[in-house]
Amino acid sequence: MKKILIIIVAIVIISNLPLFNFFFQENYTYSNIDGSFYYNEEGGKGKSFEGCQRKYAYFLETHPDIKDKTLYRTFTIKPWRFWEWYQMIFHHKRFSLTYLEEK
Amino acid sequence: MKTKLISMLLLLSMIISCKKDQQSVNSKSALQNSDSLQTLSLAQVKDWYGKNASTPSNTNSLNATSTAGSNKTFALSSVPFAWEKAQSVNNTKGNYWLVYLDGQPKFKNVKQGYRKLAFIRDSTGKIQSRILEIIPDAIYLQRKQKATVADFTGRVFIYDQNYKLISGDVYGNGKLMGKIKPKLTSSATTQTSTTQPSKFQTDEVSVQQDCQWNDSSYIDGDGVFTVYSELDCTTTIYDDGGGSGGGGGYTGSTGDAGGGGGGTGSSSSPASQPSNLPGENKDAVNPKALMKCFGNITDPNAKMTVTVYVEEPWPGTSFDIGPNSVGHVAIGLTKSSGSTSITQTVGFYPNATGYAKLNAPSKIVDNGGDLNYNVSISYSVSATQFNQITNYVANPPGTYDLNTFNCTNFVSSACQAGGITIPDAMGVVGLNGATMSLDKAMTPAHLGGSIEDMKGQSNVNTTGGYTPNSSGPCN
Numbered sequence: 001m002k003k004i005l006i007i008i009v010a011i012v013i014i015s016n017l018p019l020f021n022f023f024f025q026e027n028y029t030y031s032n033i034d035g036s037f038y039y040n041e042e043g044g045k046g047k048s049f050e051g052c053q054r055k056y057a058y059f060l061e062t063h064p065d066i067k068d069k070t071l072y073r074t075f076t077i078k079p080w081r082f083w084e085w086y087q088m089i090f091h092h093k094r095f096s097l098t099y100l101e102e103k
Numbered sequence: 104m105k106t107k108l109i110s111m112l113l114l115l116s117m118i119i120s121c122k123k124d125q126q127s128v129n130s131k132s133a134l135q136n137s138d139s140l141q142t143l144s145l146a147q148v149k150d151w152y153g154k155n156a157s158t159p160s161n162t163n164s165l166n167a168t169s170t171a172g173s174n175k176t177f178a179l180s181s182v183p184f185a186w187e188k189a190q191s192v193n194n195t196k197g198n199y200w201l202v203y204l205d206g207q208p209k210f211k212n213v214k215q216g217y218r219k220l221a222f223i224r225d226s227t228g229k230i231q232s233r234i235l236e237i238i239p240d241a242i243y244l245q246r247k248q249k250a251t252v253a254d255f256t257g258r259v260f261i262y263d264q265n266y267k268l269i270s271g272d273v274y275g276n277g278k279l280m281g282k283i284k285p286k287l288t289s290s291a292t293t294q295t296s297t298t299q300p301s302k303f304q305t306d307e308v309s310v311q312q313d314c315q316w317n318d319s320s321y322i323d324g325d326g327v328f329t330v331y332s333e334l335d336c337t338t339t340i341y342d343d344g345g346g347s348g349g350g351g352g353y354t355g356s357t358g359d360a361g362g363g364g365g366g367t368g369s370s371s372s373p374a375s376q377p378s379n380l381p382g383e384n385k386d387a388v389n390p391k392a393l394m395k396c397f398g399n400i401t402d403p404n405a406k407m408t409v410t411v412y413v414e415e416p417w418p419g420t421s422f423d424i425g426p427n428s429v430g431h432v433a434i435g436l437t438k439s440s441g442s443t444s445i446t447q448t449v450g451f452y453p454n455a456t457g458y459a460k461l462n463a464p465s466k467i468v469d470n471g472g473d474l475n476y477n478v479s480i481s482y483s484v485s486a487t488q489f490n491q492i493t494n495y496v497a498n499p500p501g502t503y504d505l506n507t508f509n510c511t512n513f514v515s516s517a518c519q520a521g522g523i524t525i526p527d528a529m530g531v532v533g534l535n536g537a538t539m540s541l542d543k544a545m546t547p548a549h550l551g552g553s554i555e556d557m558k559g560q561s562n563v564n565t566t567g568g569y570t571p572n573s574s575g576p577c578n
Contacts, residue, residue, distance in 0.1 A: 021428040044428025051473025
């Protein structure tokens with residue numbers, strides 16, 4: 001029993017290693033209310049939520065007439081994806097954004 | 104402790120089972136209403152098929168019968184399928200058998216969906232066959248990657264054994280939301296016929312359903328242009344507001360009461376690979392439109408720079424995998440003249456998800472402003488070199504391969520097109536068991552390491568930073 005528990009914990013830990021981000025991490029996507037800004041994180045390939053925030057700040061600078069400046073997440077939260085628990089715990093900011101369904 | 108562990112395992116198995124195919128399911132299909140009466144064995148089906156599919160003189164033969172609406176004849180016996188893959192599907196009245204058929208329908212000018220052959224018993228107990236053309240909605244398939252019965256969205260066309268369209272169903276999120284019937288006269292392709300409003304009213308709201316038969320067409324899996332009529336319904340809810348104001352309405356597609364459908368056999372079937380749809384990858388950019396901007400600055404007196412940005416997987420080491428996963432390499436192109444400057448920073452990506460990223464169609468993504476690179480190297484180039492590089496970037500290779508042609512290869516090849524050789528990016532990435540040799544590939548880690556080794560040179564940056572914003576596309 002102890003062995004099984006160790007195996008399960010090991011699977012969860014290993015699946016959360018950055019090695020698997022490229023393959024398994026969801027391409028978290030974001031948008032503003034009218035879709036004129038859209039960002040895809042491209043899991044494990046140079047992009048990040050911080051990068052998204054930078055891009056959105058630049059977008060707002062260049063589009064000062066945008067009224068709703070809120071950034072929304074367009075991905076749904078899937079807590080059962082144990083291989084993304086690391087992201088949910090240590091990079092939880094992106095998950096606290098308001099959800100906007102993609103049209 | 105033991106109980107907790109068992110509970111944990113149960114929970115895990117439930118999670119895993121959530122991902123399992125919902126194929127084995129049964130009855131919520133277009134054939135549910137067919138007249139299956141009792142258990143139908145595969146031997147009976149084979150026997151019936153042997154007699155009917157190979158006897159040309161039989162009037163009920165599956166051979167050489169004219170396809171409705173065309174002069175083409177259809178011979179089912181000429182369409183190969185594998186009996187060993189036949190599946191028995193249960194419904195409330197017994198069971199029916201399904202086999203996959205080769206051939207693909209062409210819907211909206213795109214080959215999509217798949218075909219199945221169903222063997223059923225009719226109300227008289229006779230065996231009959233039905234050809235099903237299942238066309239998942241393209242956007243639904245793009246999002247889900249796989250069609251399942253539970254949430255099937257798309258169309259199911261049902262043909263008789265002579266390949267004559269009998270009927271069909273339109274599903275939305277697993278619910279029946281429309282019907283399909285053969286178009287008897289093929290005069291128009293998009294014409295609205297009768298409207299059949301039905302009204303349901305409560306004290307405060309009234310619900311009105313408007314259904315319209317719309318004519319449309321597609322090319323069936325046998326290559327025949329098929330015109331059909333589709334019953335599309337919309338539901339409008341008028342809220343009387345309980346006496347305080349009013350008006351307002353909500354319009355949306357309806358699910359037929361008691362529907363509960365799903366594409367017949369639309370489970371883990373070999374649905375065609377989802378094709379790329381316009382706007383599907385909103386982050387992908389048109390490299391031609393980006394490169395076109397450089398034409399806004401004339402070459403004479405212009406200064407042109409090419410910069411290679413590397414985000415190392417594990418900065419400072421040569422590990423190919425690290426906190427930054429596999430890392431990334433992007434190329435930055437800048438053309439300046441006087442106070443005008445245009446910069447485009449792009450990267451080469453797989454246009455896929457999951458394991459498919461190993462080898463997938465490629466896409467160019469704007470890496471301007473958001474790539475946190477560790478090292479970079481810049482080159483001043485001539486107008487000729489710059490144009491050669493922009494030409495290469497504007498027409499990138501169509502396939503991404505993690506080992507043989509990844510983001511590093513792309514940047515290396517782009518620079519090579521302009522006669523620039525970037526620092527050595529080749530490194531050992533594994534052992535090839537088949538050839539008993541070391542597998543080598545260009546990687547961000549090795550390129551980053553080589554650039555770090557050049558620290559001190561004026562064109563090398565080892566302090567990192569964020570890539571400059573791209574100027575965006577030009578039309």
